[in-house]
Amino acid sequence: MIEWSEQHIMLRDALRDFIEKEIKPNLEQLEHGDTPPYDVLRKMMRTFGIDQMAKQRFERQIKRDKAAAEAKASGKAEPAEERFEEAGSTDGAALQLIPIIELCRYCPGMVTAMGVSVGLTAGAIMGKGTLRQKERWAAPLMTMEKIGSWAITEPGSGSDAFGSMMSTAKRKGDGYVLNGSKTFITNGPYADTIVFICKLDEGNDPRERKIVSFILDKGMPGLTQSKPLRKMGMHSSPTGQLFLEDVFVEKERLIGESEEAAGGRSGAKATFGTERTGVAAMALGIVEQCLEKSIDYARTRVQFGRPIGEFQLIQLKLAKMEVARMNIQNIVFRQIEMSAKKKPMTFAEASACKLYTAQAAMEVALEAVQLFGGNGYMAEYQVEQLCRDAKVLQIYAGTDEIQTSQIARSLLAGS
Amino acid sequence: MKILVPIKRVPDPQTNISVKGDGTGIVTDNVKFVINPFCEIALEEALRIKEQQGGAEVVLVSIGQKVAQEQLRTGLAMGADRAILVLSDDELDAATTAALLAKLVDQEKPELVLAGKQAIDDDANQTGQILASMLDWPQATFASKVEFSGDKKDVTVTREVDGGLETVAFTLPGVITTDLRLNEPRYASLPGIMKARKKELKEIPLAELGVDAKPRVKTHKVSPPPKRAAGRKVETVQELVNLLHTEAKLI
Ligand SMILES: Cc1cc2nc3c(=O)[nH]c(=O)nc-3n(C[C@H](O)[C@H](O)[C@H](O)COP(=O)(O)OP(=O)(O)OC[C@H]3O[C@@H](n4cnc5c(N)ncnc54)[C@H](O)[C@@H]3O)c2cc1C
Numbered sequence: 029m030i031e032w033s034e035q036h037i038m039l040r041d042a043l044r045d046f047i048e049k050e051i052k053p054n055l056e057q058l059e060h061g062d063t064p065p066y067d068v069l070r071k072m073m074r075t076f077g078i079d080q081m082a083k084q085r086f087e088r089q090i091k092r093d094k095a096a097a098e099a100k101a102s103g104k105a106e107p108a109e110e111r112f113e114e115a116g117s118t119d120g121a122a123l124q125l126i127p128i129i130e131l132c133r134y135c136p137g138m139v140t141a142m143g144v145s146v147g148l149t150a151g152a153i154m155g156k157g158t159l160r161q162k163e164r165w166a167a168p169l170m171t172m173e174k175i176g177s178w179a180i181t182e183p184g185s186g187s188d189a190f191g192s193m194m195s196t197a198k199r200k201g202d203g204y205v206l207n208g209s210k211t212f213i214t215n216g217p218y219a220d221t222i223v224f225i226c227k228l229d230e231g232n233d234p235r236e237r238k239i240v241s242f243i244l245d246k247g248m249p250g251l252t253q254s255k256p257l258r259k260m261g262m263h264s265s266p267t268g269q270l271f272l273e274d275v276f277v278e279k280e281r282l283i284g285e286s287e288e289a290a291g292g293r294s295g296a297k298a299t300f301g302t303e304r305t306g307v308a309a310m311a312l313g314i315v316e317q318c319l320e321k322s323i324d325y326a327r328t329r330v331q332f333g334r335p336i337g338e339f340q341l342i343q344l345k346l347a348k349m350e351v352a353r354m355n356i357q358n359i360v361f362r363q364i365e366m367s368a369k370k371k372p373m374t375f376a377e378a379s380a381c382k383l384y385t386a387q388a389a390m391e392v393a394l395e396a397v398q399l400f401g402g403n404g405y406m407a408e409y410q411v412e413q414l415c416r417d418a419k420v421l422q423i424y425a426g427t428d429e430i431q432t433s434q435i436a437r438s439l440l441a442g443s
Numbered sequence: 444m445k446i447l448v449p450i451k452r453v454p455d456p457q458t459n460i461s462v463k464g465d466g467t468g469i470v471t472d473n474v475k476f477v478i479n480p481f482c483e484i485a486l487e488e489a490l491r492i493k494e495q496q497g498g499a500e501v502v503l504v505s506i507g508q509k510v511a512q513e514q515l516r517t518g519l520a521m522g523a524d525r526a527i528l529v530l531s532d533d534e535l536d537a538a539t540t541a542a543l544l545a546k547l548v549d550q551e552k553p554e555l556v557l558a559g560k561q562a563i564d565d566d567a568n569q570t571g572q573i574l575a576s577m578l579d580w581p582q583a584t585f586a587s588k589v590e591f592s593g594d595k596k597d598v599t600v601t602r603e604v605d606g607g608l609e610t611v612a613f614t615l616p617g618v619i620t621t622d623l624r625l626n627e628p629r630y631a632s633l634p635g636i637m638k639a640r641k642k643e644l645k646e647i648p649l650a651e652l653g654v655d656a657k658p659r660v661k662t663h664k665v666s667p668p669p670k671r672a673a674g675r676k677v678e679t680v681q682e683l684v685n686l687l688h689t690e691a692k693l694i
Binding site: 034046077080081123 | 475513516517520629630631632633634635636637639640
């Protein structure tokens with residue numbers, strides 16, 4: 029893939045119209061008020077048939093799961109994976125990323141909220157859950173009928189997610205009792221469905237405990253969801269804390285419905301991979317918008333009797349932004365090609381893509397603020413918002429430092 | 444029912460248009476093109492009729508350069524069933540366009556032609572009317588509401604006319620042209636865009652239709668509208684009235 033196709037541009041233009049009519053007029057409320065982003069996101073999914081497609085994708089997956097289970101039960105070989113058009117083509121993969129890119133030009137927070145709900149929470153259940161769990165919890169998340177949270181981070185455990193984790197599950201009768209607190213949880217204040225990751229306490233050394241994940245519903249006794257936390261950016265994505273005090277759950281809420289199949293570290297790691305790949309598309313939207321606005325401003329803002337675009341120092345900024353845009357776009361194209369060929373990205377490559385695109389988005393957005401001068405610092409010109417939003421790309425889904433060390437470790441291990 | 448919807452490729456009404464230095468037309472480089480908004484409303488209405496009647500075929504036609512494929516594909520993604528592109532590199536006048544459409548009506552035999560009332564590029568507002576008279580079909584222009592009888596043979600159209608609404612009715616086949624308030628067109632959906640790829644888009648060279656396309660109308664000069672002069676503030680109502688009388692000569 030070397031450029032967007034006619035279909036991609038058609039979807040892009042339609043989304044731009046939608047954003048112009050439905051999001052731009054409400055940007056103030058979404059960014060600076062307390063309006064959660066879910067209704068607008070649902071409307072977007074409905075308008076563009078994204079919910080319908082998610083439903084179909086879900087049904088196909090369930091069909092495959094059932095066929096595989098039957099084959100296994102009767103001792104036959106697993107059926108060959110059915111090819112399906114949508115995800116098997118570059119178009120399918122690209123059409124899924126275009127809404128992310130376009131939304132990020134105005135509201136990266138909305139993408140964070142959507143990505144955590146649909147990509148991470150539903151993704152975790154679809155990855156390691158049982159058929160029953162997928163049908164009960166993942167299906168309504170995939171269409172955004174329900175909102176999801178994926179909770180691993182704790183006050184005392186961030187980058188060292190597994191090592192310092194304090195949250196626990198203890199066996200009790202047929203079920204478990206859960207305790208612990210989680211923080212920085214996207215959608216936490218509003219989530220209907222929560223994937224809660226903790227350690228199975230069998231009285232053993234915390235370092236040796238198994239990682240298990242549970243599915244919780246809003247309103248369960250003992251579960252408290254905090255109000256949204258105040259933060260630097262991503263204001264259209266509510267972030268909160270979760271507190272669990274002796275929350276009793278049946279085994280049906282243990283992801284995989286067995287301690288061995290419970291997702292464990294590999295389940296959470298698969299989710300890390302997913303969230304890393306989403307960042308490149310987000311960065312592209314932010315960078316495209318900053319660049320477009322900067323070019324426009326450089327052409328029209330006059331100082332010392334000429335447009336500032338005639339000053340070489342401003343030209344340098346624009347040129348660097350364009351180089352970043354090209355690089356990020358190429359990374360996004362590569363992700364699309366790989367996903368179309370069903371070739372998974374190695375963990376190290378996903379880390380490298382995330383590290384580069386997050387840093388590039390931050391640099392470009394900061395330079396855009398600089399290029400706009402005082403106006404850049406004012407909310408009216410929007411680049412300050414994108415700049416605040418871009419910063420978190422270097423923090424969540426694994427900090428820059430963590431990505432860096434993972435890339436290096438993988439190089440040194442010769443893998 | 445088969446509905447023929449002609450659509451025209453025009454510059455996006457949101458973009459700034461500049462006139463070429465020699466006055467032969469507008470600058471088209473870097474200008475985004477879209478489906479003429481009135482045509483889009485006609486297409487939306489055709490799709491709604493199709494949905495309401497639980498079946499109808501919506502056939503798009505565009506006449507113009509090969510790039511008009513883009514607009515036809517967008518129309519297919521919105522839900523039209525197939526598309527025809529009559530290839531022509533020349534600017535055609537309304538009478539020629541109507542004659543070409545009449546030819547296609549002969550071939551396709553639709554019960555209804557649903558067209559925009561005018562294209563926002565030349566604002567001619569003639570094609571639908573000329574087409575109806577060439578076909579000797581009834582016409583209802585500037586539609587703000589379209590309703591079918593139970594047997595789908597008759598149609599009642601509310602028209603926006605100066606000073607109010609007029610209701611007309613005719614028995615199909617006929618021509619309807621759409622006004623702005625008829626509906627709000629849908630967006631092309633993701634599944635729609637993916638399906639559009641497989642829908643038929645037939646290209647016909649203009650010459651094959653055997654219509655005399657010799658232009659009868661010639662564009663002599665295109666010029667930008669005069670720049671608006673800065674306004675002026677007046678202190679009192681009396682002063683305003685005086686100026687309207689002495690300077691603007693309006694009262
Ligand atoms: C807006 C937002 C939304 C979030 N959403 C979610 C969510 O939905 N679910 C969820 O579970 N979590 C979420 N998080 C949490 C996020 O994943 C963590 O903040 C992140 O992983 C970093 O952890 P920490 O904040 O504890 O920082 P720490 O791990 O305490 O890091 C502090 C600093 O030390 C550095 N550091 C740490 N270890 C090393 C090392 N070994 N080598 C070098 N440097 C190191 C870090 O890079 C960082 O600079 C969200 C965070 C934010 C800000």
